[in-house]
Amino acid sequence: MNQRNNHRVVLFPLPLQGHINPMLQLGQILHARGFSITILHTNFNAPDPSSHPHFTFRSIACGLHRSEVSMSDIPDLISLLNTQCASPFEEHLREMMSLPGGDAVPIACVISDSLFSFTCGVAERLKVRALVLLTGGATSLHVYTILRLLKEKGYFSIDGLSGSRSEEAVKEFPSLLVRDIPGVHSQKPEMVLELFDNMIKVIKSSPGVIFNTFEELEQPALASVREVLSVPDFVIGPLHKCYVTSSSSSLLEEDRSCISWLDEQPLKSVIYVSFGSAAVVREAEILEIALGLANSKQPFLWVVRPRLVRDPEWLKKSPSHFLEALKRRGKLVKWAPQMKVLAHPAVGAFWTHSGWNSTLESISEGVPMLCMPRFSDQGVNARYVSDIWRVGVHLNGGLDRENIARAISTNLFIS
Incomplete structure (x- = not known):
């Protein structure tokens, strides 16, 4: 100082x-x-x-x-x-x-x-x-x-x-x-x-x-x-x-157990999924997201914060196919220390809402993105990530399980 x-x-x-x-x-x-x-x-x-x-x-x-x-x-x-x-x-x-x-x-x-x-x-x-x-x-x-x-x-x-x-x-x-x-x-x-x-x-x-x-x-x-x-x-x-600090500015409590979980995963194998602090996902959408992650065959770390989905019982209602995938190769947390997650060597891709902070953090760590914009500037950010800067792909084909699985396992080149 x-x-x-x-x-x-x-x-x-x-x-x-x-x-x-x-x-x-x-x-x-x-x-x-x-x-x-x-x-x-x-x-x-x-x-x-x-x-x-x-x-x-x-x-x-x-x-x-x-x-x-x-x-x-x-x-x-x-x-x-x-x-x-x-x-x-x-x-x-x-x-x-x-x-x-x-x-x-x-x-x-x-x-x-x-x-x-x-x-x-x-x-x-x-x-x-x-x-x-x-x-x-x-x-x-x-x-x-x-x-x-x-x-x-x-x-x-x-x-x-x-x-x-x-x-x-x-x-x-x-x-x-x-x-x-x-x-x-x-x-x-x-x-x-x-x-x-x-x-x-x-x-x-x-x-x-x-x-x-x-x-x-x-x-x-x-x-x-x-x-x-x-x-x-x-x-x-x-x-x-531009600074080095251990301070957090998160309004939600960060679940740091995800870092030790990442430590156990292969290099660049995990898709990190987080849609930011304000987006809301409909029940039908969260079902497709869950099954798309299950069908991708990749390990996944998924942030499901409070009020992301309106139905608090969604997990209990999830198909057995997803629950089995979650048990074998997935982890859910309510909030994550995102910068530490993106810097972790096990993370190979980031499924994001394309908020500007998330976009910059992912680019800074060299992590390719799967973009699912929701509102405001996110559509612009996602289009530039996929078509101009070419550091990710846009979920253009729609929010269905087959398209999600294909985007993760093929377009993001996770080994």
Whole structure:
């Protein structure tokens, strides 16, 4: 650690797992360079202070409780957070600027999630420097900048996408198919468009944006968004590879028994399966996933977190074929230390929802991906993983057991 530099950075993450992780990783990097770190966070999905004892944590009351919030409607949740958090955020920032003692260390900068629409305005009023952190990729940001154009071109249809329309190439963004467009399948497309419109406005009006990516991966997209945004940018990812720590930012308890289980498996033999912290899988889908894993004949480590599937009794109802495969060569956990799993020599592939953190972590460890995007930027990420960067395959053929088994055992080249 460098000597403390008598300056504080205040970090304000969006209270979702995929947004908390990179923000705390950024905090680790800045702390290693001498800054004192204060994490300002909502009482909803609050991070665990004991995992980062060298940070100061301050909670703001946002009026939300997990039991009252539907994680299946992320745009609505983000809209609600922007409404509920603006005043408490300003109050706490004012308080931090006036408190005696440890928190009187001058605030050098506020760094907030790019999906918060109010933080830069508050910081400007209080004469505090402010930057925003983009927790997704530059390619998806490039797509967000043309979403209104895509709507004008008729890609967002009222009656939804059916038949072959979903498989059409996007003329304005030839790398993508129509079904890859963020929000195109949403029940509230206008809310999704407004959400990304606001994010673009926030970035354009900010003093600068931090990208969790690297030039070698996304140089064309970075060049495009630089032309559109015209703000200073700092490309410093992958954030998780820029520091060394045993701290965890997981909101769920990690089951580390999976590491000792992996120790017993052959080299590059295991497919690791995790669909992130927010996705929901229907009962019919989880049956096909289970039987696809059974039919693949590969060892598998599968994360089945709480609320991934609505039926808590799904495992008891699973076919004997899957239960036998689970007993012989599979392991289920509620949550896993993902970075350690992906770095393990027994892991040969990653079946993922294609969230940006998961994508970066898999690329960093050289683990090929099987992509099953669900919402938001995941369709863009999955398409680039499979068709542009060629570090994985897209589950194009549908979520049925034969297609899954074939994708795992043939296309991913697991020995």
